[in-house]
Amino acid sequence: MRIAVLGAGPAGLLFSLLVKRRFPAWRVEVFEQNPADATFGFGVVFSQGALAFLERDAPELHRQLAERMERWPMQRIVHRDERVDIDGNGFSAIARLELNQFLQALCGEAGVDVAYGRVVGGLEELGPADLIVGADGLNSLVRRSREREFAPHVRWLTNKFAWYGTEQRFECLTLTFRESADGAFVAHHYRYSPRMSTFIVECDAATWRRAGLDRMSGAESRAYCERVFAPDLDGHPLVSNKSIWRQFPLLTNRHWSAGNAVLIGDALRTVHFSIGSGTRLAFEDAIALDRALGEAGEDVPAALAAFERERRPVVEKLLAAAAASSFWYEDFPKKMAQPAWRLAYDYMTRSGRMSDERLRETAPGFMALVDAVRAQTPR
Numbered sequence: 298m299r300i301a302v303l304g305a306g307p308a309g310l311l312f313s314l315l316v317k318r319r320f321p322a323w324r325v326e327v328f329e330q331n332p333a334d335a336t337f338g339f340g341v342v343f344s345q346g347a348l349a350f351l352e353r354d355a356p357e358l359h360r361q362l363a364e365r366m367e368r369w370p371m372q373r374i375v376h377r378d379e380r381v382d383i384d385g386n387g388f389s390a391i392a393r394l395e396l397n398q399f400l401q402a403l404c405g406e407a408g409v410d411v412a413y414g415r416v417v418g419g420l421e422e423l424g425p426a427d428l429i430v431g432a433d434g435l436n437s438l439v440r441r442s443r444e445r446e447f448a449p450h451v452r453w454l455t456n457k458f459a460w461y462g463t464e465q466r467f468e469c470l471t472l473t474f475r476e477s478a479d480g481a482f483v484a485h486h487y488r489y490s491p492r493m494s495t496f497i498v499e500c501d502a503a504t505w506r507r508a509g510l511d512r513m514s515g516a517e518s519r520a521y522c523e524r525v526f527a528p529d530l531d532g533h534p535l536v537s538n539k540s541i542w543r544q545f546p547l548l549t550n551r552h553w554s555a556g557n558a559v560l561i562g563d564a565l566r567t568v569h570f571s572i573g574s575g576t577r578l579a580f581e582d583a584i585a586l587d588r589a590l591g592e593a594g595e596d597v598p599a600a601l602a603a604f605e606r607e608r609r610p611v612v613e614k615l616l617a618a619a620a621a622s623s624f625w626y627e628d629f630p631k632k633m634a635q636p637a638w639r640l641a642y643d644y645m646t647r648s649g650r651m652s653d654e655r656l657r658e659t660a661p662g663f664m665a666l667v668d669a670v671r672a673q674t675p676r
């Protein structure tokens with residue numbers, strides 16, 4: 298049995314590692330266009346719940362990964378210079394590159410062949426394979442090569458965002474809202490290593506154009522964002538890593554496999570970064586596909602059918618919550634008319650699944666603040 302995996306991101310590496318450990322006699326070959334020491338973006342963050350699956354399904358891996366992560370027990374909203382802390386939900390974060398290199402080292406030990414610096418232009422370059430795994434991210438070649446069968450659908454969000462890093466160390470996962478003369482901006486930021494933080498800047502399309510960001514060079518854009526978030530960056534510059542302005546695509550596929558090819562991770566579907574779950578879903582796909590092969594063995598069609606049957610309901614539920622979260626941001630400038638505590642409350646209840654009772658259980662400190670302000674506010 299030979300498996301060709303396109304893409305050495307979190308999905309491709311974790312899947313290859315697990316399946317090779319399960320079936321040491323199978324040939325598992327990964328093709329990756331980037332060199333081994335490069336990736337896009339900066340850090341990724343996981344909620345406590347998001348890592349619970351790894352602890353359950355791959356406890357040793359979870360333990361090794363946990364040692365490498367930054368962690369904090371809450372998140373924070375900053376609006377009009379006021380900080381509102383939301384207790385109860387812990388998060389952890391790691392550099393994307395460190396995560397990939399950690400998995401890459403384990404793949405090497407397990408006997409997975411990873412070819413770096415190999416830009417694959419057509420599926421025939423993967424050689425004869427019993428199974429092709431498209432772990433090749435948002436612009437997946439595997440998906441594009443069998444587009445009619447996968448039947449993808451993309452909905453573009455209208456906001457613009459750019460993914461920067463900075464050496465400013467933030468205490469916890471924070472959403473900071475700022476007004477400029479051109480309009481409203483929000484930054485999603487958190488430290489992912491002792492030295493570095495992720496800093497994603499987002500604004501609506503009208504603000505982006507008014508600010509002239511559509512006409513600015515990369516350096517000018519970066520300088521503009523540094524001015525907007527000067528109170529938060531405390532003199533630290535923003536760092537670019539191909540940090541261009543983009544719109545987020547919400548991608549889904551009607552079919553998850555086509556013949557002997559299957560999609561996992563971002564190639565299969567994207568989830569908005571505001572819920573920090575893209576990598577988590579990529580990991581869960583990898584675990585589920587490995588498990589399906591564990592049960593079906595070399596019967597690839599049976600494995601692919603089982604993979605989709607098991608995974609689709611779970612994914613669809615999470616996608617609904619992620620979509621609600623991303624639509625909340627589409628409207629965020631209007632929400633900034635609210636005081637900080639109200640904006641934080643609006644944010645926490647954005648998915649429509651969080652009641653006051655549940656919030657009192659999960660974030661008692663935050664809800665004590667909300668209840669106290671409400672009690673003082675005449676109705």
Ligand SMILES: Cc1cc2nc3c(=O)[nH]c(=O)nc-3n(C[C@H](O)[C@H](O)[C@H](O)COP(=O)(O)OP(=O)(O)OC[C@H]3O[C@@H](n4cnc5c(N)ncnc54)[C@H](O)[C@@H]3O)c2cc1C
Nearest residue numbers: 304306307308330341342417433434562563570573575576
């Ligand atoms: C701004 C932003 C912030 C994010 N923050 C978070 C976060 O905090 N937490 C989180 O969990 N997720 C986050 N995500 C999502 C996360 O980055 C993705 O969900 C995750 O990387 C998906 O992993 P993957 O392995 O499926 O794809 P990728 O990480 O995209 O990996 C795909 C790999 O395939 C390779 N490849 C593609 N085409 C070819 C080809 N033709 N030949 C050879 N190689 C190829 C690419 O070089 C790449 O290495 C964020 C995303 C964005 C845009």
